[in-house]
Amino acid sequence: MDSTAEDGEGTGRRLRDLRRARGLKQQDLASDDVSVSYISMIESGKRTPSAAVVSLLAERLGCTTGYLLTGQDATRTRELELKAAFADLSLHNGAIGEALQAFSEVLASAPVLPEATVRRARLGQALALEQLGRLEAAVQALTMLYEDPKCIAGSAEWSQLATALCRCHQALGDQVLSVEIGERALRRLDQLGLEATDDHIQLGAVLVSCYRSRGDLAKARLVVERLTRFADDHGGRNAQREIYWNAALVAQSQGHIDEALTLAERARALLVEGDNVRHRALLSGVYGMLLLCTDPGDPERARQLLEESHAQLVEVGTAAEQATAESSLAVACLRLHQAVEAQQHASRALGLLRDEPRRESVEARAVLAHAQFSAGESQRAQETLRAAGTQLRQLPPARSSAAVWRQIADIWQQYGYVAESTAAYQQALNDAGLPGLPTSTDQVDVAGAL
Structure with a gap:
């Protein structure tokens, strides 16, 4: 085949691919000067178009x-790469809608x-979808990239994808799959013998969060201890902050509030100007809630931190994160004997969650009832608390649901x-995996057995 034929075939292939990418049919490109059949022959490589036809x-x-x-097309490529860079910056700064639009363009x-x-734009698009709470769409996009043979295990992209998939499945309530992805990824990193990077440490931090959500605090503690050593020796400020943040949450779940506060303070000390606004807001919220857990605590200081967190999350947080901030403010108001303000915050939390069957909704109802x-x-409170119990029964039994049942019981x-x-x-007790003795005809005669 001569060079002219090869050029014609390449032009035709690019014409076809770009037309399809634009969602156009051959007749959409046709005109008085260029027929549909001629476009078809160009796309199949049977005709080499003239300069005038190519221009049209x-x-x-x-x-x-x-x-x-x-x-x-060097000029166009540079323009689009610059747009992708600005989209990354928008995503980092919490302008999620703007980032999603730019990545899509x-x-x-x-x-x-x-x-x-x-691939960079597809990853950014998926992360933006996650931030906007469109988790199913985010999982679909992330999985496609993660399972692509061109995604090399151990690379920064691979670690980011594994981390994001863990987060999304955790947010969707699939604790089994989120833990499975995280454990498999960390095992793969161990097999490769790669030196820990910030991306790897952040993957481990998300796995810690998954363990904590399903109540496996022993495993969470082990991973925290391992990753803390890596982060202190090799990690940057972001990686260290992630580990201390999650370590604080594990300590809180184990009832070690003073330890949790110390770890949270270390995480906050690693914040610097220009850090991700959303992360700053979430960490302030965690620290504020920890202050409310102490006795006698500092509810005024806690409310101040929670208000700062809420103000930032209104701009950059997901609906669930904003709802959690509202519920936390409701708890702070209760500690300050401000029942009316507490009801307002809890009601706004429920409005943000749209009555979906999720733990955050149940917690918002519980604090509203309180x-x-x-x-x-009293009458309204009883109705609200019973509604919280009804909704909680729709969730799978887990340590996290057991903790909310405990709040309702209290x-x-x-x-x-x-x-x-x-x-x-x-x-x-049942949701925590501690059922009572059998009853009725199935009851065992313990005294006789002894």
């Missing part, structure tokens, strides 16, 4: 003649871009509802 087709496809003829021109730029009891609205008990509190305590 390039104009209709929104590309340059240089790209159609050679596959190269970049991907619309994927055929003219280097593969590395396309505030209603505190305000003397509220019932505080206001003198013995039967309701006993039932809630029993449910907490």
Whole structure:
């Protein structure tokens, strides 16, 4: 085949691919000067278009003649790579909607871009979808990239994808799959014998969070101790902050509040100007809630931190994160004997969550009921707390659900509802994997057995 035929075949292939990427049909490119059949022959490589035809087709496809003829368009490529860089910056700064739009615009021109730029934009798009709470779409995009043979195990991209998949499946309530992905990825890193990087440490930090969510605090503690050594010796400020942050949450779950506060303070000390705004807000929220867990605590200081966190999350946080901030503020208001303000915050949390069956919704209802009891609205409080229990039963049994049952039981008990509190305590034990003795005809005669 001569060089002219080869050029024609390459032009035709690029014409076809770009037309399809634009969602156009051959007739959409046709005109009085260029028939549908002629476009078909160009795409199949049977005809080499003239310069005038190439110029006409390039104009209709929104590309340059240089790209159609050679596959190269340096000016356009530089423009799109710059747009992808600005999209990354928007994502980092919490302008999620803006980032998603920019990544989508970049991907619309994927055929003219280097593969590395396309993958970078697809990853950014998936992370933006995650931040916007569109978790199913994010998982689909992340999985496609993660399972691509071109994604090399141990690379920075691979670690980012594994970390994001862990987070998304955890947020979707699939603790088994989130832990499985994280454990498999860390095993693979161990097999490769790679030196720990910030990306690897952050993957481990997310796995710690997954362990904590399903109540496996022993494993969470072991991973924290291992990663703390790596982070202190080799990690940057971000990696160290992630580890101390998660270590604080594990300590809190184990009831070691003073230790948790110390670890959270170390995490906060690693914050610097220009850090991710969302991370700063979330860490402030964690520290504020820890202050509320101490006795007597510092509810005024806690509320100040929680208000700062909430103000930032309104701009850059997901709906669930904003709802958690509202619920935390409701708890702070209760500690300050401000029942009306507590009800307002808890109600806003429920509005953000749209009544979805999730732990955050149940916690918001529980604190709302507490505030209603505190305000003397006993009937409304009972209805709210029963609704919280009904919703909690829709969630799979786990340590996290057991902890919420315990909160509900404590509220019932505080206001003198013995039967309701006993039932809630029993449910907490069941969800924690500690069922009672068998009853009725299945009951074992323990005394006789002894």
